[in-house]
Amino acid sequence: MNIEQNLQKAEQILAPWNKETTHPELNRLDASLAAENLRPAVTALHAARWGYLSAITGLDLGAESGQMEALYHFCSGPAITTLRVRLPRTGEATLPTIEDIIPPATFFERELHEMLGFKIAGAKSNDRLFISDDWPEDVYPLREDFNIEQATPVEGRHADETPEVGMVGENKFVIPIGPQHPALKEPGHFEFTVDGEVVTGARMRLGYAHRGIEKAAESRNWIQNLYLFERICGICSHTHAYAYSLGVEKLAQVEVPARAQAIRELVAGLERIHSHLLWLGVTAHEAGFDTLFMYSWRDRETVMNLLEQLTGNRVNYSANLLGGVKADVGPEQAKAIKEGLNFLETRIRHYLEVVTTDTMFLNRTRGIGTISYEEAEEFGLLGPTARASGLLRDVRVEAPYGAYHQFPISGVTETNGDLEARCVVRLKELLVSCFALRTILDNLPEGPLTVRMPRKVPAGETVSRVEAPRGELFYYIKSNGGEHPARVHIRTPSLCNWVSVLEKAVGRQLADVPMLIAGMDPCFSCNDRLVTTVGRTGERQTWSWKQLRQHGIEYYKR
Amino acid sequence: MNINNNQLWVKVIKKVRAWARLNSIWAVHFNSGSCNGCDIEILATLTPRYDVERFGIKLEGSPRHADILIVTGPVTRQARERLLRTYEQMPEPKFVVSVGSCSVSGGVFHGCYNVGGSVDEVIPVDVFIPGCPPRPEAIIDGIIQLLTHLKDGNPRPARKEQIIERGVA
Numbered sequence A: 001m002n003i004e005q006n007l008q009k010a011e012q013i014l015a016p017w018n019k020e021t022t023h024p025e026l027n028r029l030d031a032s033l034a035a036e037n038l039r040p041a042v043t044a045l046h047a048a049r050w051g052y053l054s055a056i057t058g059l060d061l062g063a064e065s066g067q068m069e070a071l072y073h074f075c076s077g078p079a080i081t082t083l084r085v086r087l088p089r090t091g092e093a094t095l096p097t098i099e100d101i102i103p104p105a106t107f108f109e110r111e112l113h114e115m116l117g118f119k120i121a122g123a124k125s126n127d128r129l130f131i132s133d134d135w136p137e138d139v140y141p142l143r144e145d146f147n148i149e150q151a152t153p154v155e156g157r158h159a160d161e162t163p164e165v166g167m168v169g170e171n172k173f174v175i176p177i178g179p180q181h182p183a184l185k186e187p188g189h190f191e192f193t194v195d196g197e198v199v200t201g202a203r204m205r206l207g208y209a210h211r212g213i214e215k216a217a218e219s220r221n222w223i224q225n226l227y228l229f230e231r232i233c234g235i236c237s238h239t240h241a242y243a244y245s246l247g248v249e250k251l252a253q254v255e256v257p258a259r260a261q262a263i264r265e266l267v268a269g270l271e272r273i274h275s276h277l278l279w280l281g282v283t284a285h286e287a288g289f290d291t292l293f294m295y296s297w298r299d300r301e302t303v304m305n306l307l308e309q310l311t312g313n314r315v316n317y318s319a320n321l322l323g324g325v326k327a328d329v330g331p332e333q334a335k336a337i338k339e340g341l342n343f344l345e346t347r348i349r350h351y352l353e354v355v356t357t358d359t360m361f362l363n364r365t366r367g368i369g370t371i372s373y374e375e376a377e378e379f380g381l382l383g384p385t386a387r388a389s390g391l392l393r394d395v396r397v398e399a400p401y402g403a404y405h406q407f408p409i410s411g412v413t414e415t416n417g418d419l420e421a422r423c424v425v426r427l428k429e430l431l432v433s434c435f436a437l438r439t440i441l442d443n444l445p446e447g448p449l450t451v452r453m454p455r456k457v458p459a460g461e462t463v464s465r466v467e468a469p470r471g472e473l474f475y476y477i478k479s480n481g482g483e484h485p486a487r488v489h490i491r492t493p494s495l496c497n498w499v500s501v502l503e504k505a506v507g508r509q510l511a512d513v514p515m516l517i518a519g520m521d522p523c524f525s526c527n528d529r530l531v532t533t534v535g536r537t538g539e540r541q542t543w544s545w546k547q548l549r550q551h552g553i554e555y556y557k558r
Numbered sequence B: 001m002n003i004n005n006n007q008l009w010v011k012v013i014k015k016v017r018a019w020a021r022l023n024s025i026w027a028v029h030f031n032s033g034s035c036n037g038c039d040i041e042i043l044a045t046l047t048p049r050y051d052v053e054r055f056g057i058k059l060e061g062s063p064r065h066a067d068i069l070i071v072t073g074p075v076t077r078q079a080r081e082r083l084l085r086t087y088e089q090m091p092e093p094k095f096v097v098s099v100g101s102c103s104v105s106g107g108v109f110h111g112c113y114n115v116g117g118s119v120d121e122v123i124p125v126d127v128f129i130p131g132c133p134p135r136p137e138a139i140i141d142g143i144i145q146l147l148t149h150l151k152d153g154n155p156r157p158a159r160k161e162q163i164i165e166r167g168v169a
């Protein structure tokens, strides 16, 4: 089915509730709805299996219009259908929840609530997820008229309320994990309720790394933002800059030269290798397989060298410019990259053998955290986590962008859906990347690296999606025609994949939790110094994450 | 028992203690809202290519066993109290190393509504390592500077307030 037919189909499905339809871009359909029609419309799209909910963007349209808008973006291949709901800005802007229809919407809805003050009717939980606990009620950072004075801490509340730890009922215990961890990256906080060894409940708290980037973006100009977004995540920095530049270039109707496009894909491929090798090491570490950890990190230095040679920096490479790239690939670099790839390819094949044959490692991965195809679809998983369950969610394949038209990638899937499959998918993906990178190097188009970009970007809005190492990265960019963006909304893939950790931990052994979390490759780190657990006998122990990890290792020695 | 600082055995024990401390530094890492860039570089310093373990530096999970606290990130509102708590849990003598431009000054996140600004507004910092992110060599250099400084029998490096008092900064 081509894009047009696909969008027509969506229009037909939405016809009964639709107030007005527009086609802002070739691959987009905007449908305005009344708030009370949202649930039936979402149900209909969901029932017809029209794509998946990719993100929900909230917009404050300003005091003049007195309205706010919520945008529900559904993606199916390259086609995007956006349901737009407008509500008054003052008083109760209430949206019905859709989390019972689409589980990952929980996080999106809470974001809407915390950032813009939409009330979500019928939501299961109203705990804060992103903003700090001492943030005053009824102050919303993404409102147009927000200023920092409004956010003075509420008296008597702590920015970081100590979680409830201890007995909750017979033989049940709450274990806090997070937000500080020696071996991982970003902070997140989990609370697991356990009955003896078995996890019976899971809750999550984010916001330790919430910096307020979306708001900051509104006060910086288009070029400054490139460097800001690159620093959302140091592991997939290129992807962020890539998605942002693609979006802005689309708005400005600038055509990027073919050579620049190819170099962008090249850097993205190298970044994927560095990210997956990093992940492999961390996962091996959680399983107690430190040899693999050290080896994979040693090999990762090869990619870091290549990235540095190419762009001048090991992390946050800043290879992108609006309208092109700033790093060129000369014959020497091409040669170095090829040599590096040859070495890496043999190593990756070796790791592929290790993760599928090492008995100890298989004990920790085979059959653990299994997610079926249906569940993967229901949870809205993305990236390698989804592909390990046989669900091909890969923007590079489904909706090719930039140079992926010229240098396509074949999608890799596995069927088992367990931790082993997730390892295998990621490693096989690297082999595909190595192959694609070589093709690019051999057929690098000639021509300039940049084109001129206007300082002001014409008014309009656009959606740009890019495949990050962890899954689909979603950017919504709106311009009012000025030097600054009017709104940038970013949905990162980890946010979608978290649902699966929370759902899958329940019923598992506590010993599996570190591996489960690592297996999703969530972009965050976790641990607390104090992890308290209670055995069946009722005797209490205090554990650190390290001990928990150790416990996992010991448990599987039995 | 009466302990006199001038007794020979007390001096010897102090020497031994200092020697042991300087050759087996345990570090705890705290991310106060960074972009991960610095964190992966810190991890890279521990792995075979840079291998700081040869200086006796080891990453430790619990602040209660650690000598130095390595902080990255611009200290978000939610992470601030955790940072304080982590710092307070460490036994004396403790040292703080702030890694990355955004932990030194807020860096690219300066002015965002949810960030405090810099680590040294919350806890005293001994070594600042700027860079976005600093290279592993720079991180090693920063830590080694701290160690040599201590090894020469110097007091801990000057704090920012002290520098300001002296009118240097």
Ligand code: SF4
Pocket (backbone or CB within 6 Å): A231, A234, A316, B034, B035, B036, B037, B038, B039, B072, B073, B099, B100, B101, B102, B103, B107, B108, B131, B132, B133, B134
């Ligand atoms: S200094 Fe730069 S690389 Fe390091 S955490 Fe901050 S933004 Fe990221």
